[in-house]
Amino acid sequence: MQAGTPAGAEKSPAHQEEGGHKDNEHHGEEKGSEHKDAAEHGEGEHHDAEPSSEEGKIALNPEQIATAGIEVKTAGPMILNSSVQLPGEIRFNEDRTAHVVPQVAGIVESVSAKLGQKVRKGQVLAVINSSAVSEQRSEMLNAEQRLALARTAYQREKQLWEQKISAEQDYLQAQAALREAEVAVRNAQQKLRAIGATASSGGLNRYEIRAPFDGVVVEKHLGLGEAVKEDANAFLISDLSSVWAEIIVSPKDMQFVRTGEKVTVRATAFDASASGKISYVGSLIGEQSRTAKAHVILPNPDDSWRPGLFVNVEVVSDEAQVPVAVSAEALQTVEEKSVIFVRVPGGFAAQQVVTGRSNGKFVEIRSGLNAGDEYAATGSFAIKAELGKGSAEHSH
Structure with missing residues (x-):
């Protein structure tokens, strides 16, 4: 409204003159003289504003600088790391995660493992009654009995042959029968071992599902009395002492994400960060998402990195010595140009600059500023x- 008031004040006498003079020619002369006066008035205004402030310079005394919290620093050389921020998510370490299956069909007799429970390698998670295991154990018991008989027969024939009572052929036949019985027992043992069953554990049909390694029961899909198949997904066990930070990488960022590259992982929901290295970079770009995946293995001793947690992953690439760098906070945009406010006698001056690499805290200045220049950090x-106030006053 203030900007509009002087214009209104200038117009009103002109309108009065228009109403007072009916002669068009005379009115034209009057209008022309009005324009002339306005031009002279405008020149006078411009002339008055010129000495008050230079273009882009802001006059501030030390007290004003202190009150505004302006800190002056000196631009200079610095070693900068280029970095890129990528979205990610905490996932189970797939190298330490297992789907536990029964390996035999049967009926669930008991389930001792609870969801979220920490289990040790070899700990019993559930027990199944299985006719298949019963048959395998029976076969092994029969093989062991035949082996015991064959061993007795062999010992007897050996003694008779040594005493020259029986023929060598009988001794050799007993020896062959013993070898066959030993092979049969070994085969039966291997069949039981293949399905994870022991020779005897309380009953011929009793089968125990055990934890393959130390971990946490993440999923449980067994119920008491339930009939299960040999390939049923009974439990999901994961060792949460380490997790993956899975990174989603767009094609433009693939150049920064390389195996062995240092990264900093930060949680988005709370204040937590961890350092690590990229251990895997996928070579395939998803057909739908048009992104690739990479992951970082993170130690997780206190279980703070929970699967499903969203994170930001800062990938730090090459280091470089730059001749001039300033604080990232110092950069301002004026008329769509990057400027730094440089310290000059009596205040500051806006200096247009061209920026280069950045690590988030400091920015390289490629041109527009020299090392040793003081600036508002x-x-x-x-x-x-x-500066905005000054330009507004200048426009009036």
Whole structure:
């Protein structure tokens, strides 16, 4: 409204003159003289504004600088790491996660493992009654009995042959029968071992599902009295002492994400971070998502990195020595250009700059600023606000 008031004040006498003079020619002369006066008035205004402030310079005394919280620093050389921020999610370490299946069909007799329970390698998770296991154990018991008989027969024939009572042929036949019985027992043992069953554990048909390694019961799909198949997904066990931070990588960022590259993983929901290295980068780009996947193995001693947690992954690439760098907070955008407010006698001046690499805290200045120049590192927004006020006054 203030900007509009002087214009209104200038127009009203002109309108009065228009109403007072009916002669068109005379009115034209009057209008022309009005334009002339306005032009002279405008020149006078411009002339008055010129000495008050230079273009882009903001006059601030030390007290104003201190009040605005402006901190002056000196631009100089610095070693900068290029970094890129990528979205990610905590996942189970698939190298330490297993779907536990019964391996035999049967009826669930008992389930001792609870969801979320920590289990040790070899711990019994559930017990199944299985006729298949019963048959295998019976076969092994029969093989062991035949082996015992064959061994007795062999010992007897050996003694008779040594005493020259019986023929060598009988001794050799007993020896062959013993070898066959030993093979039969070994085969029966291997069949039981293949399905994870022991020779005897309380009953011929009793089959125990055991934990393959130390971990946590993440999923449980067994119920008491339930009939299960040999390939049923009974439990999901995961060792949560380490997890994967899975990174979603777009094609433009593939150049930064390489195996062995250092990264910092930060949780989005709370204040937590961890360092690691990229251990895997997928070579395939998803048909639907058009992104690739990579992952970082993170130690998880206190279980703070829970699967499903969203994270930001900062990938730090090459290090480089830059001749001039400034605080990232110092950069401001004025008329769509990057500027730094440089310290000059009596205040600051807006200096247009060209930026380069950044690590998030500091930015390389490729041109527009020299090493040793003093600049407003913090509180530069306050100077920008003063610059805005000055330009608004100048336009009046």
